[in-house]
Amino acid sequence: RRLLRSSALLATLALSGCDGRQSVLAPGGADARVLGDLFWVMLGGAIILWLLVNGLFFYVTRINRAALSRRFANGLIIVGGVIFPTVILGALLAYGLSIMPDQRAPGDGLTLRVTGEQWWWRVEYWPEGAEAPIISANEIRLPAGQRSEIILDAGRVIHSFWIPALGGKMDMFPGRETRMSLHPEAPGHWRGQCAEFCGASHALMAFEVVAMAPDDFALWLAAQEAPAAPPADPAGIRGAEVFTREGCGACHTVRGPEGRDSQPRGAVGPDLTHVGSRLSLGAGTLGTTLEDFETWIAHTGAIKPEVEMPAYDHLSAGDLSDLAQYLKGLE
Numbered sequence: 001r002r003l004l005r006s007s008a009l010l011a012t013l014a015l016s017g018c019d020g021r022q023s024v025l026a027p028g029g030a031d032a033r034v035l036g037d038l039f040w041v042m043l044g045g046a047i048i049l050w051l052l053v054n055g056l057f058f059y060v061t062r063i064n065r066a067a068l069s070r071r072f073a074n075g076l077i078i079v080g081g082v083i084f085p086t087v088i089l090g091a092l093l094a095y096g097l098s099i100m101p102d103q104r105a106p107g108d109g110l111t112l113r114v115t116g117e118q119w120w121w122r123v124e125y126w127p128e129g130a131e132a133p134i135i136s137a138n139e140i141r142l143p144a145g146q147r148s149e150i151i152l153d154a155g156r157v158i159h160s161f162w163i164p165a166l167g168g169k170m171d172m173f174p175g176r177e178t179r180m181s182l183h184p185e186a187p188g189h190w191r192g193q194c195a196e197f198c199g200a201s202h203a204l205m206a207f208e209v210v211a212m213a214p215d216d217f218a219l220w221l222a223a224q225e226a227p228a229a230p231p232a233d234p235a236g237i238r239g240a241e242v243f244t245r246e247g248c249g250a251c252h253t254v255r256g257p258e259g260r261d262s263q264p265r266g267a268v269g270p271d272l273t274h275v276g277s278r279l280s281l282g283a284g285t286l287g288t289t290l291e292d293f294e295t296w297i298a299h300t301g302a303i304k305p306e307v308e309m310p311a312y313d314h315l316s317a318g319d320l321s322d323l324a325q326y327l328k329g330l331e
């Protein structure tokens with residue numbers, strides 16, 4: 001019964017990884033498909049070796065030892081214990097090395113710079129020939145059918161950038177650039193996750209990944225580059241006042257129309273210019289409904305332990321609601 005129980009537990013664990021949004025086994029690009037294939041080949045090799053070792057073990061416990069000639073026994077050790085595993089492991093190693101992805105494969109024009117912060121992602125888009133980046137956060141959007149280059153670094157501690165459905169992981173270091181490139185084959189929606197322990201909220205350092213048709217991507221990028229539209233509704237206008245009064249601009253940027261000199265330019269936290277159009281808050285922790293905005297602003301530390309943003313739990317319900325309205329309106 002114990003065996004049954006542990007097998008069921010193992011199967012549950014294994015199946016819990018089957019959500020295609022974050023799985024190497026549901027690849028959305030060639031780089032991940034290679035890794036998926038590698039997994040199945042390695043699994044096959046491991047099964048063959050396991051069967052062989054256990055078969056031999058079973059065999060020698062059952063036979064009459066007196067009937068086993070010394071020569072046969074020695075042959076068994078050499079063939080079964082040395083030659084066969086060496087050949088299989090050698091073949092698996094050669095296969096693994098032969099499909100090693102070229103992390104420096106050149107991109108088709110778009111370059112992203114992603115910086116790992118505690119615990120969120122600073123994202124810059126550099127289209128070909130751009131002189132300044134288009135800044136966003138906590139979400140990676142890529143044109144489908146193209147290879148995009150991604151330059152990685154980190155703020156204070158080591159993180160690791162990983163989109164299992166699109167490719168392998170790559171570490172991010174403070175003060176040192178690493179790079180990789182990704183090639184989503186068709187539009188899709190996945191989840192990425194920090195894969196290197198980086199502090200209390202490491203597990204809550206995720207991001208949404210969206211591959212879009214190239215035309216849609218170009219439109220989206222142009223919208224991200226545009227300044228934020230000033231709030232039009234009364235609640236949003238009041239919310240913008242709360243934003244200023246509470247000093248949110250000390251840490252966050254909201255790019256307004258050119259020429260306004262009192263724009264918040266804080267760069268400690270995520271750029272909020274188009275936060276209302278994003279798919280998640282708190283780096284993959286909450287959605288972006290009005291309620292999510294209110295929950296996040298008032299309970300940051302409870303949702304994300306040790307996060308730097310203080311909880312604005314002193315705001316009145318009205319102020320909180322207005323602020324949420326303002327931020328949600330930043331699309």
Ligand code: CUA
Binds near residue numbers: 117198205
């Ligand atoms: Cu960032 Cu773990």
